[in-house]
Amino acid sequence: MMAGIVLDHYDDTDRNALADAMEVMASAFDPAFGEAWTLPQLAGVMTMPGTWLTIARLDAAPLGFALVRSVLDECELLLLAVTPLWRGRGIGVTLLQDSLSQARRRGIISMNLEVRSTNTAIRLYERCGFEYVHRRPGYYRGNDGNLHDALSFRIDMTG
Ligand SMILES: CC(C)(COP(=O)(O)OP(=O)(O)OC[C@H]1O[C@@H](n2cnc3c(N)ncnc32)[C@H](O)[C@@H]1OP(=O)(O)O)[C@@H](O)C(=O)NCCC(=O)NCCS
Numbered sequence: 001m002m003a004g005i006v007l008d009h010y011d012d013t014d015r016n017a018l019a020d021a022m023e024v025m026a027s028a029f030d031p032a033f034g035e036a037w038t039l040p041q042l043a044g045v046m047t048m049p050g051t052w053l054t055i056a057r058l059d060a061a062p063l064g065f066a067l068v069r070s071v072l073d074e075c076e077l078l079l080l081a082v083t084p085l086w087r088g089r090g091i092g093v094t095l096l097q098d099s100l101s102q103a104r105r106r107g108i109i110s111m112n113l114e115v116r117s118t119n120t121a122i123r124l125y126e127r128c129g130f131e132y133v134h135r136r137p138g139y140y141r142g143n144d145g146n147l148h149d150a151l152s153f154r155i156d157m158t159g
Pocket residue numbers: 028029035078079080081082083086087088089090091092093094115116119120121123124127
């Protein structure tokens with residue numbers, strides 16, 4: 001992991017943590033693809049039991065985050081984002097690997113995710129062991145009204 005990066009975990013609604021995640025969200029997602037969430041969406045999912053937010057910080061400044069929701073022994077990676085200026089330094093892979101180890105610690109046996117079919121993050125997911133499951137046509141709607149397919153991926157963590 002990059003020197004000085006700290007990962008903070010939040011299981012419950014923490015207004016400052018939500019604001020930090022929204023700061024990353026605003027810079028990380030291209031509005032052309034309709035992948036970013038609003039603050040009410042993020043706050044809403046954080047009230048659900050089994051959801052956790054991980055924020056990567058450098059000197060307290062938020063640089064990236066991961067959001068995972070679990071139900072019983074399965075979970076879903078809902079969002080993974082790193083602020084553009086800090087990409088390509090391993091923060092994304094660190095957040096993803098940490099999400100997997102947090103999930104294992106909680107007794108979770110699989111993680112699912114949906115990703116836009118043209119998102120470069122797919123390479124990151126595959127490198128971490130995720131396998132393609134199926135395609136969901138028109139899953140994301142961009143700000144221009146165009147629809148984008150999603151691919152669903154899954155990792156089995158029992159092995
Ligand atoms: C996907 C994302 C979280 C990856 O974050 P990251 O910190 O750049 O990830 P890493 O540095 O661990 O690895 C990213 C890969 O991109 C490469 N890369 C290098 N420079 C890069 C740059 N400026 N921007 C993006 N990727 C870069 C890395 O070398 C690495 O490639 P590899 O897998 O072939 O080794 C980030 O690009 C992002 O926030 N994207 C927008 C949000 C998004 O689409 N999230 C996924 C769906 S929820």
